[in-house]
Every structure is written in C-alpha cells, then in structure tokens.
Amino acid sequence: MNEILIGLTTVLQPFNLVLCVVGTMVGIVFGALPGFSATMAVAVFIPFSYVLEPSGALLLLSGLYCGAVYGGSIPAILLGIPGTPASAPTAMEGRAMVRKGESGRALAVCTTASSFGGVASSLALLFLAPVLTVIALRVGPPEQMMIAIFGLSVVCLLVEGNAAKGLLVGFFALLLATIGQDPQVGYQRFTFGNLNLYAGVSLVPILIGLFSFPEVLGMLESDGQGYNEVNKAGKLIVDFKDYWNNKFCLVRSTIIGIIIGIIPAAGPDIAAFLSYNQAKKASKHPEEFGKGTVEGIIGSEAANNGVTGGSLIPLLSLGIPGSAPAALFLSAMYIHGLQPGSQLFTTNADTAYSLMVGFVIINIVMFFLGLLFCKVANFILVIPKSVLATLIVILATVGAYATNKSMFDVIQFYIAGVVGYIMVKNDYPLSPVALALLLGSMLETSISQTIVMYPNNILEMFTRPYTIVFTLLVVVSLLWPVVRKQISKKGAKTI
Amino acid sequence: MKKRLVGLMMAAVMGSAMVLGGCSGSSGSSGSDSQDSGTSGEEEASGWTLDQPVTIICPYGAGGGQDIAARLFAKYAAEYAGVNFVVDNQTGGSGTIGNTAISMAEPDGYTLGMFCNVNLYDQFLVDGVTYTEDSFIQEAIFSQDPTVIVANASLGVSTMDELVALAEENPGEITWGGPEFTAQTYPRIYVENATGVEFGKMIFDGGNESLVAVAGGNCDVTSLFASEFAAMSDNEDLVVLATTGEERLDSMSDVPTMIEQGVDATFTQWRSIVLPAGASDEVIAYYDDLCAQVLADEDFQKEMADSGFNFVNYSGHEDCTEFMEADFEASKDTIIAAAG
Amino acid sequence: MKLKKWDLLVCIGFALVLMIFVSDLGNTNEAARTYPMVMIIASFVCIAFLIIQWIRKRKTILEEDAGGMEKKRVLYIVVYCVAVLLYILLIDKLGYVVSTVLFGIYSLIYLGNRNKLAIIVIPLAAAVVLYLMFSNILFVQLPSGILI
Numbered sequence: 001m002n003e004i005l006i007g008l009t010t011v012l013q014p015f016n017l018v019l020c021v022v023g024t025m026v027g028i029v030f031g032a033l034p035g036f037s038a039t040m041a042v043a044v045f046i047p048f049s050y051v052l053e054p055s056g057a058l059l060l061l062s063g064l065y066c067g068a069v070y071g072g073s074i075p076a077i078l079l080g081i082p083g084t085p086a087s088a089p090t091a092m093e094g095r096a097m098v099r100k101g102e103s104g105r106a107l108a109v110c111t112t113a114s115s116f117g118g119v120a121s122s123l124a125l126l127f128l129a130p131v132l133t134v135i136a137l138r139v140g141p142p143e144q145m146m147i148a149i150f151g152l153s154v155v156c157l158l159v160e161g162n163a164a165k166g167l168l169v170g171f172f173a174l175l176l177a178t179i180g181q182d183p184q185v186g187y188q189r190f191t192f193g194n195l196n197l198y199a200g201v202s203l204v205p206i207l208i209g210l211f212s213f214p215e216v217l218g219m220l221e222s223d224g225q226g227y228n229e230v231n232k233a234g235k236l237i238v239d240f241k242d243y244w245n246n247k248f249c250l251v252r253s254t255i256i257g258i259i260i261g262i263i264p265a266a267g268p269d270i271a272a273f274l275s276y277n278q279a280k281k282a283s284k285h286p287e288e289f290g291k292g293t294v295e296g297i298i299g300s301e302a303a304n305n306g307v308t309g310g311s312l313i314p315l316l317s318l319g320i321p322g323s324a325p326a327a328l329f330l331s332a333m334y335i336h337g338l339q340p341g342s343q344l345f346t347t348n349a350d351t352a353y354s355l356m357v358g359f360v361i362i363n364i365v366m367f368f369l370g371l372l373f374c375k376v377a378n379f380i381l382v383i384p385k386s387v388l389a390t391l392i393v394i395l396a397t398v399g400a401y402a403t404n405k406s407m408f409d410v411i412q413f414y415i416a417g418v419v420g421y422i423m424v425k426n427d428y429p430l431s432p433v434a435l436a437l438l439l440g441s442m443l444e445t446s447i448s449q450t451i452v453m454y455p456n457n458i459l460e461m462f463t464r465p466y467t468i469v470f471t472l473l474v475v476v477s478l479l480w481p482v483v484r485k486q487i488s489k490k491g492a493k494t495i
Numbered sequence: 496m497k498k499r500l501v502g503l504m505m506a507a508v509m510g511s512a513m514v515l516g517g518c519s520g521s522s523g524s525s526g527s528d529s530q531d532s533g534t535s536g537e538e539e540a541s542g543w544t545l546d547q548p549v550t551i552i553c554p555y556g557a558g559g560g561q562d563i564a565a566r567l568f569a570k571y572a573a574e575y576a577g578v579n580f581v582v583d584n585q586t587g588g589s590g591t592i593g594n595t596a597i598s599m600a601e602p603d604g605y606t607l608g609m610f611c612n613v614n615l616y617d618q619f620l621v622d623g624v625t626y627t628e629d630s631f632i633q634e635a636i637f638s639q640d641p642t643v644i645v646a647n648a649s650l651g652v653s654t655m656d657e658l659v660a661l662a663e664e665n666p667g668e669i670t671w672g673g674p675e676f677t678a679q680t681y682p683r684i685y686v687e688n689a690t691g692v693e694f695g696k697m698i699f700d701g702g703n704e705s706l707v708a709v710a711g712g713n714c715d716v717t718s719l720f721a722s723e724f725a726a727m728s729d730n731e732d733l734v735v736l737a738t739t740g741e742e743r744l745d746s747m748s749d750v751p752t753m754i755e756q757g758v759d760a761t762f763t764q765w766r767s768i769v770l771p772a773g774a775s776d777e778v779i780a781y782y783d784d785l786c787a788q789v790l791a792d793e794d795f796q797k798e799m800a801d802s803g804f805n806f807v808n809y810s811g812h813e814d815c816t817e818f819m820e821a822d823f824e825a826s827k828d829t830i831i832a833a834a835g
Numbered sequence: 836m837k838l839k840k841w842d843l844l845v846c847i848g849f850a851l852v853l854m855i856f857v858s859d860l861g862n863t864n865e866a867a868r869t870y871p872m873v874m875i876i877a878s879f880v881c882i883a884f885l886i887i888q889w890i891r892k893r894k895t896i897l898e899e900d901a902g903g904m905e906k907k908r909v910l911y912i913v914v915y916c917v918a919v920l921l922y923i924l925l926i927d928k929l930g931y932v933v934s935t936v937l938f939g940i941y942s943l944i945y946l947g948n949r950n951k952l953a954i955i956v957i958p959l960a961a962a963v964v965l966y967l968m969f970s971n972i973l974f975v976q977l978p979s980g981i982l983i
Contacts, residue, residue, distance in 0.1 A: 017779040036973075048546075050570050140713030141697075164888070168881035169790035172849060175856060181595070182624075183697040185675045186588025189871060190856055198595050199585070220912050220946070221904065222595070264707070271531070276907040319558060319727065320707045330703075331566050334802065335560070339725060357635035374886035387957060390939055394921060394958075395928075398965050402975045410923050419917060426839050441587065444870050444905040452695045455667055455712070791857045 003345075004126070004172050009355025010055050016354070016370045019052070023060040027067020032075050034208050034375075034399025036067035037084045038268065039324040046332050054336040055354040059099050061332055062355065064303060065325045065361050070114040073301060074373060077106045078380050079392050080215035081208055081399065086184050086268035086307075086432050089276035089300035091211045096292035103381050104374075108238045109297050111370035115249065116243075116365030117302035120254045121261060121309025126356045129313045135262050135466075136314030136322065142450035142461040146470035148443035148494050151270060152476055154277045155431045169423070170432040176201055177440025184298020184448055196408040203437050205400035207414040210433060212396045213417025213453055214424045219389045238371075246295050249279050252378055265321030265442055268304040272330055273435045275303030311357055316340055316352060331453060497566065543777035545604065548579040551605075551608040552600070552769070554593020556586050556676065559571040560720040563802055564638060564766050565609040571795045572740040575788045586700045589674035591624055592618055598626035604778035606800030609635075610769040613677050615823055616830050620676050628823055631769035632779060633815035635786035638804040639765040641740030642678050642749060644720040647709050648734045650716075655686070655756035662692035672697040672705040672714035674832060678764045679705050682753065684834050685760035689819050701704045708732065720764075721746060722803030739763070746803070765807070765822070767815060783811040838896050840903075843889050846882045854879055915945065931977035935962035 010016060023045075030041035033213070041064045072083030075467065077094030097106040152174075156166035162231060179190045180200030191197040242248060253275040260271035279299030289296050310331065311322030319340035321327035330340065338344060340371035343353045375492045400413035418428060454460045461467050551569055555561045562584060567574070569580035579655045585593040593616065597608030610631055610780070617624045662669045671694040673679020681696055681703060697714050699705045702723040708714035710732050721744065727733060737753045738744050739762040755758060770782060788812040789795055799806045809815050854873055860868060860875075889896065921937035930939075939958020946956055969975045 001740075033973075043581060043583065044548075046566075047569065047573055047581060050573070068730075106901070110967040137707075137711040140711060164881050164884045168849065168878060168885065171874050171877040171881060174854075174876065175853075175871055178871045178874065181588035181592050182588050185866065186591030186624065187867040189867055190859050190862045192859065195599060199592055204803065217912055217915070220915055222910065223947070264704075280750065313888075318704070318707065318710070321557065327584070330558040331562055334563050335566050335570055337801075341727065342729075384948060386943050386948040387953065389946055389957070391961060393664075393922075393942065394935055394939060394961055394965070396967065397923065398931075399975070399976070401888040401926075402969065402973070405975055407923075407927055407978065410926070414920060416922055417919075422845065426841055426845050428845070436515050449697050449699075452670055452697050455695060 003349050003353045006046070006350050006356060007357035010350055010354035011059065014347065016056055016059055017361075019056050019060045019357060020063050021092075021365055021369070023063020024067040024362055024366050025063075025408075027064035028074075028366070028369060028373055029073035030064065030269050031068030031071025031073075031087075032083045032377075032464065034075060034081045034083050034212075035326070035402035036068075036398060036399075037204065037249050037403075038072075038086070038167040038413070041065070041068040042126075042325045043163050044417070046328060046335075049332060050335060054333075054338055054348075055351045057336055058329070058330060058351065058355045059358045059362070061329060062359050063365075065303065065329075066118050066359070066362050066366055067328040067369075068117075068325075069304050069308060070111070070301075070365070070370060071373075073110045073304075074107070074377055075296075075395075077110060078080060078103065078377060079212065079395070081212040081386070081392060081396050084223075084269070085204060085207050085434065085438065086272045086301075086304040087451045088207055088211055088269070089431070090297055092290060092430070093292065093300070094214060096290060097297070098292075098381065099296075100187075100292045103378055104237065104293065105239070105242070105294070106292075106297060107378060108371070109242055109294050109372040110301050111367060111374060112238055112243065113253070113298045114303035114305040114370070115367035116250060117254045117306035118308055118366060119360055121258045122307045122359035122363055123309075124258050124360060125309040125312050125316075129317060132258075132262055132310075132313050133279050133317040135259070136264060136318060137468050138464075139263050141446040141453060143470050144263070144442060145446035145450050146210065146467060146474060147260075147263065147266060148280070148439045148446060150470060150474040151274050151435055153474060154281070154434070154444070155273065155429070155435050165427065166429050169428055169430075172438055173433040173436030174440050174443070176433075178444070183441040183445045189387075196406065202404060202409045202412050204403045205409040206416040206437065207434055208400050208431055209413035209416030211419050212392055213414075214388045214421040214430075216392050217421045220387050241441050243298075244295050246298050248281055249282070249298050250302055252282070253279060253302035254306045257303035258302070258310035261307035261310020261322045261367075264314065264320050264322055268307040269310070269438050271298040272304040272306045273314040273431060273438075277431070278301040278477075281477065290321050290493070292469075305363070308363075310358070316344055316355075317342075321436075328474075351380055355419055374389035375472055383451070385434075498662035504560070506531065516691070518597065525530045543775075545576050545578045545780050545781075547605060547689060547707055548581055549605050551577070551580055551591055551607045552597045552611055553581045553582050553584050554590040554597070554614075555584070555609075555677075556588065557584050558723075559701035560640070560678070560723050560764075560804075561609045561611060561766060562701070562703075563722055564799070564804060565768075567747070567795065567798055568609075568635070568768060571780045571789045571792055572785060575792075578758060580607075583781055586699035588616060589621075589698060590677060591621055594626055595624070595744070597769065598630035598771055600771045602778070604770070604781065606771065607782075608769045608771070609745075611678075611741065612765050612819075612822060612826075613681065615819070616827070616834070617676060619827075619831050621835055626774060628691050628819065630772050632772055632812050633819050634768050634779075634782045635790055636765050636767040636772055636809040636815050636818055637807060638799060639763055639807045640720050640722070640803075640805045641701055641738055641742070641744070641763045642682060642720055644682055644716065644718045644753075645706070645724065645725060645749065646716045646736055647712055647714070648732050648736050649712060649733075653736065655736055655753065655758065657689050658736055659686065659692055660687075662694055665689075665693050666693045670695040670697045670714045671716045672701060672708050673701050673717050674701060678720065678762070679718050680763050682760075685762065686758050688833050689758045689760060695830055703797045704710075706727070717787070718762075718801065725803050727817060765818075769818075770812075779812055783813075785808040838885070838889050838892060840897055842885065842896075846885050846889070849878065850882050853882075889977050915942075918942070918945070926980075927978050928980040930979040932962045933980075935965070 030036050072087035073090045076082040076087035076091035081094040082091045094106045132381040149446045156170040161286040256275040257271045276299045280286050311326040314322050315326045398411045551565050553562050565582045573580045585596050600606035615628050616629045625737045629704050671683040702719050705717040709717050735750050740749050790808050790810045796806050809818050926932040937960045943954045
C-alpha cells in the first residue's frame with residue numbers, strides 16, 4: 001500500500017503529469033494516422049526518453065502505447081480505415097454505425113470501452129501481477145498453437161451458411177502469410193525473385209486496403225452526395241445504458257484483452273479479433289454484428305486496450321514482453337538501468353509503482369482526451385460523399401506508403417482493396433484474412449516448435465494443463481453455436 | 496470547417512512534437528535545419544552531416560544482446576550526432592530477414608545495421624540468403640563475448656558431461672533453443688560434432704525468447720550472453736553448465752569452460768555497427784569519426800560493461816574491415832565444416 | 836454466406852492463383868515446404884467443395900441472385916478503380932503532391948461534386964498538409980518524381 005502511495009506522488013508531480021498527458025495525446029494522433037502503429041509510436045519516442053528520469057520516461061511511453069492503441073479506432077469508425085491493425089474489427093462495426101447516422105455514439109462507446117479496458121488492465125497490473133505472471137511463463141508453443149487455431153477457427157467458422165467460404169479465405173490467407181522468408185530459418189518461399197517480397201506481404205497496407213477500399217467503392221454504388229442521409233454526425237454523448245446493457249460483453253472482452261496481453265507474441269490486434277468474434281457468438285443478437293451494433297465495438301475496443309496493462313505484467317516481473325510495444329519498454333528499461341524481475345519491485349520500487357499507478361491515470365486521461373478528439377474529428381463526417389471518398393483514398397494511400405516507405409506496399413494496398421471489394425460483394429468474409437496474416441507466422445512457428453518438443457508422440461502435449469484449457473476453449477467455442485441452435489430448436493418445439 | 500479542423504489537429508501534433516523536442520537533448524524534430532545539439536559540433540572535412548533521424552535495423556528480438564547493444568550505441572551516437580537514432584527490430588528467419596533488409600537499404604547514411612560475426616556465414620548455410628561479407632561496411636566493433644550454456648533445472652544436470660549423457664540416452668528429445676546459426680545454436684553444433692549426440696532444435700527469434708522458453712520449461716537448453724542472462728540470473732529454474740570462451744568469465748568464475756569439460760571448441764561473438772555497402776566516401780568518413788567518438792566515450796564503455804558486455808574498441812571502416820576479414824578467414828572453414 | 840452467382844468464377848480465380856503457388860513449390864527448400872503445401876491442399880479442398888455445391892444448386896442460385904448492379908454502375912466503379920491505379924502509378928513519376936492534386940480534382944468531379952472552389956482547394960490543401968506533416972514531423976519522405 002505504501003509503495004502505491006509513493007507511486008502516486010511520483011506520478012502527480014507536475015512534470016510527470018505533463019508527460020502522461022502529452023504522451024497520450026501524441027499516442028492518439030500517431031495511432032490515428034493510418035500506417036503508424038502503437039509499436040512505431042513507442043519506438044520513435046524511445047530516444048526522446050533517454051534524457052528523462054526513468055519514471056518520466058516510462059510514463060511517456062505508456063501514454064504513447066495506450067493512446068496509440070485507442071487512437072487507431074478513430075479513423076476506423078469515421079472513415080473505415082483502421083489506424084492500427086488492432087482497430088480493424090472496429091472499422092467494420094463502426095463504419096456500419098456511421099452509415100446509420102450514429103457516429104457520435106460509436107465514438108463515445110469506443111472511447112469508453114477502451115478506457116475501461118485500459119483502466120481494468122492497469123488495475124490488474126497493479127494488484128494481480130504476481131498471480132498472473134505464472135501464466136506468462138507456462139505458456140509455450142503448444143498453447144500458442146492452440147490460441148492461433150482458436151482464433152482462426154472462430155473467425156472462419158463463425159459464418160452463417162457456408163463455412164467453406166470462411167475456411168477457403170482462411171487457408172488462402174495463411175498461404176499468403178508464408179510468402180517471403182520462413183519464420184524459422186529464413187528459407188525463401190514464393191518470392192519469385194522479387195526483392196520486395198523477401199519479408200513477406202505487408203500487413204498494414206493490406207489491412208488498410210481490405211477495409212477501406214470497399215467502403216469507398218460502396219459509396220460509388222448509389223447516387224447523390226449523401227450529405228444528409230448517410231453521414232450525419234450523431235451527437236457525442238456517453239450513454240450509460242449502452243454499457244449496462246452490454247456489461248457482460250464489456251467485462252468478458254476486457255478479460256480476454258488482459259489474458260492475451262499476458263501471453264507473449266499475442267498483442268492488441270489478435271485480442272481485438274478474438275474478442276469481437278467471441279462477442280458475436282455470445283450475443284443475443286449475432287445477426288446485428290456487421291450492421292452497426294454497440295456490442296461489436298465494445299468487444300473489440302475493451303479487448304485491444306485491455307492488452308496494454310496485461311502486456312506489462314510479464315514484462316515487469318520476468319522481462320518477457322507480452323506484446324510488440326511492450327518489448328520496446330524492455331529496451332527502454334535497460335537503457336535507464338532498470339532490470340525486470342524482483343529487483344524492480346524492491347530497489348526500484350518507486351519507479352515500478354509510478355509506472356503502474358501512472359498507467360491507471362493515463363487510461364483515465366485517455367478517456368477525456370479521447371472524447372475531445374472525437375468531438376473534433378466527428379465533424380469530418382459533415383462533408384459530402386465525394387469529398388469523403390476522395391479523402392479516404394488519398395489518406396489510405398499515404399498511410400499504406402508510410403509504413404515502410406515503399407510504393408510496392410501501395411500496390412499491395414490497391415490489390416487488397418480491389419480483391420476485398422470483390423470478396424465483399426460475393427459474401428466472402430474479410431476477417432479471416434486479417435487474422436491469418438497476423439497469426440500466420442505464430443501458427444507455423446508454434447507448430448514446428450511443438451513437434452520438436454514432442455517428437456515421439458505429439459499427443460503428449462495434452463499433458464500440459466494450459467494446453468488442455470486452450471483446447472477446451474477451441475472445442476467449446478466451435479460447438480457452442482451448434483449446441484445453442486439445438487437448444488433453441490427444442491425450445492421452439494416444446495412451445 | 497474542415498480546414499480549421501485539420502489546422503487544429505496539425506497545431507496539436509506540431510505543438511506536442513515541439514514540446515517533446517524541446518524537452519530532450521537531441522533535437523531533430525523541427526525538420527531539416529536542425530543541428531543544434533550542444534555536445535558535438537565537430538564539422539567533418541567532407542561536410543556531410545546528418546539532419547534527420549537514423550534507423551538502426553536490429554535483426555533480433557527486443558531485450559536480446561544485439562538489441563541492448565544497439566540501443567546503447569544509439570543513445571550515445573545521438574548525443575554526438577545531434578539527431579535521434581531509432582532501433583527498429585526486424586526479426587524472423589533466424590536473423591536473415593533483418594540482415595537482408597540492412598543489405599538492401601539505401602546506403603544514404605540514414606540506415607545502419609546491428610551486425611555480428613555469425614551473420615557472415617549465413618550465405619553458406621541458408622538457401623537463398625543474398626548477403627555476403629561484402630554487403631556491409633563495418634564501422635564499429637565494440638563487444639566480443641562468449642556465451643554461457645544454460646539449462647532448465649528440472650533436467651537434473653549440472654555439468655556438460657551430464658547433459659551429453661542425457662542427450663545420448665534420449666536422442667533428439669533434449670531440446671536446444673535459439674535462432675539457427677547464431678550464438679544460441681553454434682555451441683550446440685560444436686557439442687554435437689564433438690560428442691556425436693543429437694539435440695532437438697527449437698527455433699526462436701532471439702536470445703531473450705530462448706531464455707524465457709528455458710525458464711518456463713518449454714525448452715531444455717540454450718546458450719546466452721551474460722547481458723541477456725542478467726535479468727534471470729538468480730532464477731532457481733535455471734542452471735549454468737558451461738561458458739564457451741577460452742577462459743572462465745570473471746563474473747561467473749565457478750562456471751567451467753566447454754574446453755575444460757571435454758568439448759574442444761570455443762565460441763565468441765563480436766558485434767558491430769554496419770552501413771549497407773555502396774555508401775559514399777563522405778558518409779563512410781562521417782561514421783568513421785562518429786563511431787570513434789562514441790566508442791571513446793567513457794560513459795558508453797561503462798554502460799556496456801555494466802550491461803554485461805565485454806567491451807572492445809575498433810572503430811572506423813579500415814580497422815573494422817581488417818578485423819572482420821581476419822576473423823572471417825580464420826573461422827570460415829571450421830564453421831562451414833561444423834554446420835554445413 | 837450463401838452461394839452467389841459469380842461464385843463459380845471467384846473460385847476458379849482462387850484456384851488459378853493457387854496454381855501459381857504450386858508452380859513455385861519446387862523452388863522452396865524441403866524443410867520449409869510442408870506447411871504451405873498443407874494450406875494449398877486445404878484451399879483446393881474448399882474450392883472443390885464450393886464448386887460442387889454451386890453446380891448442384893445452380894438453378895436456385897441463378898434465380899435468387901438474378902439482380903445485381905446495372906452495367907452502367909459497374910462501369911462507373913471500374914473506371915474509378917482504374918483511376919486510382921493510375922494515381923498510384925503516377926506518384927513516383929510526377930511526385931506525390933502533383934499526383935494527389937490531379938487525382939483529387941478528378942475524383943471530386945467524377946463523384947459529383949459541383950463546388951468549383953472545393954474542387955481546387957481541397958486536393959491542394961490535403962496534398963500540401965500531408966506532405967508537410969509526413970516529411971517534417973514524421974520524417975517520412977514522400978516520393979517526388981520530376982515535379983514534387
């Protein structure tokens with residue numbers, strides 16, 4: 001308790017508070033720019049942090065991290081362009097809400113869910129770290145493999161009607177993910193001598209194209225400028241009912257986010273997709289998903305910000321980063337002479353606690369800053385369709401370029417965009433593509449590693465408690481919709 | 496309305512960037528006319544200087560030996576150069592992805608690489624690798640470290656002999672983890688060649704990931720640098736079996752060398768900062784000077800040592816290339832014979 | 836995910852792309868070959884399944900899905916897509932700012948905007964603002980061809 005107070009006083013020093021606010025603000029802007037991710041935001045500012053005190057440096061980076069993960073959702077909702085991959089599910093749901101004229105509500109829900117997830121995960125960091133750390137250590141290749149399979153199966157099979165389409169897209173996207181050097185040893189695959197493909201296809205440009213281009217072409221499908229009907233800026237109010245009605249979704253998504261955060265190699269993007277799909281399955285109105293439902297946004301946003309605090313748990317106690325931006329925290333800590341582990345909580349307790357307490361404060365600050373940004377950004381919609389579509393294309397193009405400063409990436413963006421539109425028109429799901437590209441190398445790597453771990457009998461992996469847990473999750477998750485259908489059929493019969 | 500909005504956001508972004516730029520010692524956020532850092536100011540004879548941030552590509556994961564070394568270098572280079580040096584981890588393919596990126600980068604002086612001796616041999620050992628020893632210009636070589644071989648305590652071994660015996664009884668089942676053909680795995684190759692045993696190969700993205708896997712019981716053995724091991728050196732689940740240098744480490748004097756335990760081989764890794772080949776003479780001259788300054792800095796040397804690195808001082812492309820070529824010629828055949 | 840009338844073509848399209856991958860399998864090192872092979876086979880299985888289903892149900896599908904966009908609309912969209920491609924290809928040649936301004940003007944007119952002032956000002960402002968923001972604050976140099 002003592003340490004928490006010390007941490008609090010450190011954070012409340014005026015300069016540190018400024019760092020929190022500025023970090024979060026810049027983070028939101030970075031995240032909102034398509035092509036720039038949370039990892040990049042933290043990476044770019046690490047050198048700036050060298051001259052700061054350790055506690056200040058970590059607060060700055062935390063603000064950037066949380067802000068960027070949240071910020072990506074603003075253009076996702078308003079323009080359909082995910083600012084970071086973690087906002088891709090929000091792009092689908094948010095854009096649909098905007099089309100219904102509810103942009104203000106979408107933005108408000110997004111901000112609140114993100115802050116809730118962030119605050120909850122920072123509280124978990126502060127009070128539950130030792131307990132949750134164990135998970136991080138025990139998670140190994142078999143568990144990672146199960147998580148990857150879980151994520152992909154949920155997304156591919158969670159389709160009404162033809163699961164074969166979902167599976168086809170999933171397998172095909174996994175194949176795309178193998179282009180380039182293999183993740184283990186680095187052998188070339190499917191590069192056809194093109195130097196640009198050595199590192200594989202570019203995830204961020206493809207995601208931008210896949211989600212935003214169909215939006216744009218959709219606008220071409222009907223005449224009229226849509227000034228009044230389509231792009232009304234709804235009022236930005238935080239409606240308590242929205243959250244109370246979906247309280248289970250909110251809590252569940254946050255927990256998913258925290259746990260995914262704790263698991264190394266799985267970050268906000270994976271959490272967002274997993275949670276969104278879980279929300280859809282558990283929802284009483286799954287058919288609403290994709291047409292603009294608050295539940296969908298809560299599902300993805302609470303989870304992606306829930307990752308932030310969770311990813312620091314194994315980082316601080318074991319030096320294992322729970323996500324890519326967290327890995328950068330590790331380097332920043334080393335530069336400032338901080339070692340993760342027990343030392344951090346004894347000798348450097350004041351820095352450690354100021355970080356953890358600061359994390360809570362940053363997520364609260366993010367709520368207010370976020371609403372401010374949204375109020376301003378919301379006005380983007382009060383413009384004619386022709387302008388909006390043009391701006392989306394221009395912004396998406398520059399975003400696709402910015403990630404790697406490569407025109408080849410822009411070509412990938414374009415191809416993904418056109419193919420994405422064809423897919424949407426023919427009822428092929430887009431989510432499996434995103435998730436397969438995100439999880440592709442983790443899936444392949446964890447499969448190879450698991451095979452090496454149990455060369456004689458791969459089924460031995462089920463002696464691991466965590467593997468059993470995750471496998472059960474996969475099985476339950478796949479069977480639950482079927483079971484539920486049977487139950488409701490029976491229910492209908494008896495009536 | 497829209498323009499005001501954009502203007503507002505622009506102002507917000509620029510304002511914050513400038514606040515941060517003002518707060519930190521090294522500038523660079525105000526665009527192309529910055530060069531106002533206090534400490535450097537050494538005008539090179541060639542006149543070429545940096546006016547934008549520099550990226551250092553690190554082919555291995557954050558928290559690992561290469562990454563820590565790169566960030567320490569970045570910190571001091573930024574002070575002397577007056578612009579930010581940003582480390583970009585491009586991992587995967589056991590380091591080949593990042594090294595390929597370095598070799599293909601524009602040699603305009605704004606991209607550097609974090610290199611190490613083991614990368615010289617990828618061209619022989621991995622199909623399709625396009626870079627050779629000539630794809631990089633060595634600018635600074637500033638650490639040379641052996642590794643320690645670490646095992647999970649639950650294996651029940653505490654010496655190399657015991658490990659080898661265990662591996663003999665369970666061929667292919669004792670797992671050794673790390674990126675292929677790196678510091679994590681060359682000791683395995685030497686042990687396998689010397690004793691004829693076979694380990695299961697688990698491939699990870701870097702030293703940190705390997706250490707975590709061993710600590711968590713998901714992998715049995717790996718080989719690490721003292722700098723990577725520091726975070727978990729008092730972890731009870733880990734046992735140090737041997738060190739791979741010629742002599743015992745000062746910091747772990749009760750750990751015997753591999754040679755002492757019957758495996759007649761040593762492994763050390765030197766690390767360097769490189770430019771992609773094709774850089775102009777001006778750029779090379781600039782970095783020759785910059786690296787000399789950084790490596791001579793006593794604080795830099797101290798931080799390297801405190802982080803567990805064995806500091807050595809070769810700077811400038813002439814000295815470094817000479818060192819690299821000597822080492823390459825001496826080791827090439829042994830390594831190819833051992834690993835190929 | 837119902838079957839739609841163009842699905843046959845889409846599946847064939849997927850299959851063709853898969854064949855490109857198959858043709859390159861031989862160049863891949865054996866160790867790295869298994870995983871992609873599994874994906875390719877799995878994809879072909881799905882395609883086969885979908886094609887068979889489509890052929891069996893083709894009467895119902897063609898009846899139900901008879902509508903769709905009129906040819907004019909399709910052409911409208913295709914032309915726009917080609918324009919975007921041209922924009923992308925020109926960025927390198929003419930430079931970011933010039934290409935963006937040209938595309939912006941074209942796009943606004945094509946999409947029905949009548950406000951002459953907006954048609955000139957918006958693309959100009961967007962291109963300039965983005966260029967300055969990316970090159971000075973974010974240090975991403977946007978391409979400049981023969982112009983800027």
